[in-house]
Amino acid sequence: xxxxxxxxxxxxxxxxxxxxxxxxxxxxxxxxxxxxxxxxxxxxxxxxxxxxxxxxxxxxxxxxxxxxxxxxxxxxxxxxxxxxxxxxxxxxxxxxxxxxxxxxxxxxxxxxxxxxxxxxxxxxxxxxxxxxxxxxxxxxxxxxxxxxxxxxxxxxxxxxxxxxxxxxxxxxxxxxxxxxxxxxxxxxxxxxxxxxxxxxxxxxxxxxxxxxxxxxxxxxxxxxxxxxxxxxxxxxxxxxxxxxxxxxx
Numbered sequence: 093x094x095x096x097x098x099x100x101x102x103x104x105x106x107x108x109x110x111x112x113x114x115x116x117x118x119x120x121x122x123x124x125x126x127x128x129x130x131x132x133x134x135x136x137x138x139x140x141x142x143x144x145x146x147x148x149x150x151x152x153x154x155x156x157x158x159x160x161x162x163x164x165x166x167x168x169x170x171x172x173x174x175x176x177x178x179x180x181x182x183x184x185x186x187x188x189x190x191x192x193x194x195x196x197x198x199x200x201x202x203x204x205x206x207x208x209x210x211x212x213x214x215x216x217x218x219x220x221x222x223x224x225x226x227x228x229x230x231x232x233x234x235x236x237x238x239x240x241x242x243x244x245x246x247x248x249x250x251x252x253x254x255x256x257x258x259x260x261x262x263x264x265x266x267x268x269x270x271x272x273x274x275x276x277x278x279x280x281x282x283x284x285x286x287x288x289x290x291x292x293x294x295x296x297x298x299x300x301x302x303x304x305x306x307x308x309x310x311x312x313x314x315x316x317x318x319x320x321x322x323x324x325x326x327x328x329x330x331x332x333x334x335x336x337x338x339x340x341x
Contacts (some may be wrong), residue, residue: 093300094167094200100293101167101202102270105318106180107115107193107309115188116140116328117158118133122155122187130180142295147278147285154272165201165276165289171322178315185311194312195312197305198321203263206333210296213257214238216336221255222290247324258335264290298336302328 095100119142127135130153132146135300141156150165162177164170170177184190206213217238218225225235239256257337266291267273302325309317330340 093204093206093324093333094202094302097204099165099289100166100297103164103167103170103201104197104199105162105170105177106195106199106273107161107199108195108312109188109190111158113157113301118187119155119157122184124186125285126180126183126243128236129183131176145275147276150276150285150289152275153180153274160184161274161317163272165270167326170318174315174318178318181314182311190291191274191311191316192267193309193311195305195307196309196317197303198318198325199301199303200322200325200329201299201301202329203258203267203297204300204329204333205295206297206298206337208298210257210259211249213296213336215296216338217255217257219296220336220338246304246328247320249304249306249321249324251328252301252305253298253332254301254303254330256338258297258299260295263293263295263299266299267293298333300329300332 099141116139119137123135123137123142130144132144132151132153134145136143136145141154144153146152149169151169152163154161154163161179162170208216214235214237217240218235221239221240228235237257239254242251242253244251273286279284293314304321304325306317334341
């Protein structure tokens with residue numbers, strides 16, 4: 093489902109590691125090595141963080157003294173250039189002499205168009221993910237909205253799953269609240285890209301966020317982690333929508 097609606101799905105890959113003050117001084121060296129390889133035309137440094145931006149491809153890379161984060165505004169952006177992105181991660185890991193990451197996570201959040209209105213999706217939540225709405229009448233009548241949060245495991249990954257039907261206003265407010273959204277654009281006077289993406293997701297949608305994470309990941313395991321978590325997130329999204337519609341999974 094994420095793959096089929098890639099332009100309606102944003103992602104974040106985050107690799108965290110134990111903080112070390114020496115990393116701050118190494119950021120300038122990393123900037124000199126990573127910028128020529130990154131294929132990102134904009135960069136910015138605050139002294140304790142390095143930001144690389146590629147507004148055309150809607151991706152940004154942030155490195156500081158305790159984490160590396162790669163964000164995109166399309167589901168397939170990271171895997172389309174998987175070897176390229178792994179190389180950038182390797183450059184940072186080598187500069188900081190990192191052999192292990194304390195935690196690795198991949199998050200995909202989609203404003204999925206499943207051909208239903210907010211009301212229709214909300215009605216389906218009761219009877220699939222929740223008990224029929226009438227069961228709750230002594231607590232709340234005329235249920236108008238719902239959301240589901242699950243925490244568990246899937247295929248060896250820790251999983252946080254969030255599902256909620258959204259009205260157009262909720263969709264736009266959630267889109268506008270995407271972390272670092274302003275960094276995905278060229279100067280506002282010259283870039284209509286974010287407005288175009290915002291228009292793409294505008295409308296009632298099933299908002300589905302999949303957060304997959306693993307502790308203690310070796311630097312050599314980054315490439316399979318990205319591939320596997322991307323595939324798994326897409327599969328979870330597919331099955332979550334099938335469950336909502338009472339379809340076989």
